Amino acid sequence: MKYGARNQIHATVTSVKTGDVMSLVKFDVDTPHSMASVLTSESLDELGLKPGDKVALVVKAIHVLPVKE
Amino acid sequence: MKYGARNQIHATVTSVKTGDVMSLVKFDVDTPHSMASVLTSESLDELGLKPGDKVALVVKAIHVLPVKE
Amino acid sequence: MKYGARNQIHATVTSVKTGDVMSLVKFDVDTPHSMASVLTSESLDELGLKPGDKVALVVKAIHVLPVKE
Amino acid sequence: MKYGARNQIHATVTSVKTGDVMSLVKFDVDTPHSMASVLTSESLDELGLKPGDKVALVVKAIHVLPVKE
Amino acid sequence: MKYGARNQIHATVTSVKTGDVMSLVKFDVDTPHSMASVLTSESLDELGLKPGDKVALVVKAIHVLPVKE
Amino acid sequence: MKYGARNQIHATVTSVKTGDVMSLVKFDVDTPHSMASVLTSESLDELGLKPGDKVALVVKAIHVLPVKE
Structure with a gap:
């Protein structure tokens, strides 16, 4: 089973x-994991993100899809 | 600074x-954190989620908003 | 009337x-129709999609916009 | 495998x-299928949707998640 | 033509x-207009929004659908 | 405070x-402001947008994130 989405986080209800x-x-979510964000290159340029920078990743709950395997 | 979103995850680029x-x-993302999902009550009923259940949370990268504080 | 969206499906309530x-x-939805998905090229590569492959297209109901013409 | 989403459409690349x-x-998408939309009750009231009404369902391609089973 | 969406803003490219x-x-966008947001009641409670409060409304560009009439 | 989003609109509840x-x-929203939309290059081509064109920008309320600063 493969999803066309970068973020797949293992979690407990x-x-x-x-x-x-x-x-x-x-x-x-108890285990370390990676996340990915797609944004416009303009927004990226304004944020000036580079490896090591600390950010908050904000996600509306409506965009989180639970899957039970 | 307060966001109208349930998910705010601290992360390192x-x-x-x-x-x-x-x-x-x-x-x-190295620290344990919580997540929230909003779905239709119908979908919830079909998934039959209850505390303790293990799930995958799938989020398209486009829905992840980085914020630099 | 033209929409800036790839998916426009004729349907009956x-x-x-x-x-x-x-x-x-x-x-x-009774009539055959086409669909389109945008995903990261990384996700596409992991899925390895090519013409003829069978997939499920998952869409949260919140992302479906009804238009009455 | 169960998804927390109302729309799961079988399709061929x-x-x-x-x-x-x-x-x-x-x-x-060659087979008849159902779709679901969540919208504000205010928007629903303005559209005045009732069974039998014909609509267009507009979905941006970015919101379509392909899953390969 | 009626859309199942609360926000319909007249704009010039x-x-x-x-x-x-x-x-x-x-x-x-040159003309005053209204906007609407749907969020969890929990997030609303944390924000403590009431009439007269000033906020920023953040919208990713990918969620903006242009329609040419 | 910087957001990875093109649209940040000042508004009053x-x-x-x-x-x-x-x-x-x-x-x-009382003050003139700019907006941005990301869409597929195919959709853009079909819309044929060019500077000066008038459009409606449709945004579901669920995609609007209020931030209180």
């Missing part, structure tokens, strides 16, 4: 909140 | 690949 | 579930 | 265009 | 940069 | 609607 149409699930 | 319009940046 | 803030609508 | 950072893949 | 697979287009 | 899991916030 910690809580589930079920709503009328949408639900919110939370997870713990 | 490991590589940068600059393209003509879009660029790809990679990161290491 | 089959059900509507109205929630407090978000709602879920379902559709039938 | 028809073409691949590899770029420097991002790539574009096209697919044929 | 100012520049176009064509890449191998992806392109970047820029626009001017 | 006008209303808040809190739901069970997701909430909807509305804003006024």
Whole structure:
């Protein structure tokens, strides 16, 4: 099974909140992992990112797809 | 500074690949952290997620927003 | 009327579930159509996709924009 | 294998265009299938969707995740 | 023509940069307009937003769909 | 503070609607600003956009990230 996505993080469910149409699930991630971001080369240039820089990676919860294998 | 997003992961840049319009940046995440996913209650029901379950969290790189503080 | 999006699928509403803030609508698609995906060249390389390969195309419902013409 | 997404469409690769950072893949979908959209209840109210209505479903290619099983 | 999206902003093209697979287009927006955001109720609670508060609305360019009428 | 996103719009909260899991916030944008869109070069070619063209920019509310500074 292979996904066309750079980020595949192994996680454990910690809580589930079920709503009328949408639900919110939370997870713990205990193991070191890598992440990838695609952004415009213009934005990259403004950020001036280079190896070793510390950043925050912000991801809206709606963009996180849980897969149960 | 507060973001309207559930996922804010501290990371270190490991590589940068600059393209003509879009660029790809990679990161290491060394510290345990939590994640959150919003999905339809129908999808949640089909997955049958409950605390303790192991999942993969798949996120396209385009949905990851780097922020330099 | 032209959209800056590769995927424009003709569909018929089959059900509507109205929630407090978000709602879920379902559709039938009866006619053959094409789809397009943009992914990183790295992900493409890992998937090794070539013409004739069978795949599943996964799309979160939140990314589907209904337009009534 | 279960995904936390409402839309899972079976498709066949028809073409691949590899770029420097991002790539574009096209697919044929020959079998009838269903689709789902999540939108705000306000947008739903403005569209006035009900069973039997014809719509176009617009999806940017970047939101389509290919999975090879 | 009605879209299932809360944000529909009238804009004028100012520049176009064509890449191998992806392109970047820029626009001017001269008229006052409204915007809408959907976020988790948890994130809203953390932000503590109330009428009159000043915020920045951050949107990745990939999530902006141009439509030519 | 720098974001890896092309669109950063200054706005004022006008209303808040809190739901069970997701909430909807509305804003006024009173000052002229620029916007950017990334789309496939194919879609750009079909739209035929050039400086001076008038378009509508459609953005689902879920893709708008409020940040309080």
